[in-house]
Amino acid sequence: xxxxxxxxxxxxxxxxxxxxxxxxxxxxxxxxxxxxxxxxxxxxxxxxxxxxxxxxxxxxxxxxxxxxxxxxxxxxxxxxxxxxxxxxxxxxxxxxxxxxxxxxxxxxxxxxxxxxxxxxxxxxxxxxxxxxxxxxxxxxxxxxxxxxxxxxxxxxxxxxxxxxxxxxxxxxxxxxxxxxxxxxxxxxxxxxxxxxxxxxx
Numbered sequence: 001x002x003x004x005x006x007x008x009x010x011x012x013x014x015x016x017x018x019x020x021x022x023x024x025x026x027x028x029x030x031x032x033x034x035x036x037x038x039x040x041x042x043x044x045x046x047x048x049x050x051x052x053x054x055x056x057x058x059x060x061x062x063x064x065x066x067x068x069x070x071x072x073x074x075x076x077x078x079x080x081x082x083x084x085x086x087x088x089x090x091x092x093x094x095x096x097x098x099x100x101x102x103x104x105x106x107x108x109x110x111x112x113x114x115x116x117x118x119x120x121x122x123x124x125x126x127x128x129x130x131x132x133x134x135x136x137x138x139x140x141x142x143x144x145x146x147x148x149x150x151x152x153x154x155x156x157x158x159x160x161x162x163x164x165x166x167x168x169x170x171x172x173x174x175x176x177x178x179x180x181x182x183x184x185x186x187x188x189x190x191x192x193x194x195x196x197x198x199x200x201x
Contacts, residue, residue: 027146029104057089
């Protein structure tokens, strides 16, 4: 009896460990967005460092994720030894950051109705005001795409709106498409037959 209880306990423990591991392996939406923004910030810091600029003022466009963008930009510039100026001054070199797109998108996956295509998109560009001249700093869009289960949407979602997206409805199968009109037609026929039977009686 004790052996059975021991085996049962081990089995249950392994079951929960497997569940925990499967949950931790799923990448949350916020983690993806965070990683893409970090990549963008490092690229911008490298571009500014190439120009031998040691201090700069950075201005960010409005966006729900601007606080996260600022966080990564300040960190990346600090690592490159570039001092961030907080006071407005006409003599300052100024980097204007335009946050064009930060979003998560879900699309139906054709091969499996219970799965979704998850797309994460980050697009940030900017312009540099240096010695009274403006230079455009263009950046490629950062994209991430994978296949997720519909059942995982609640687990990977975020408290931040920019890291969430509406989930598209499942596509109806061929038989489901036929079922609706069939039920409607059958209901009408049955209704007519019953009415006719009642009147005849």
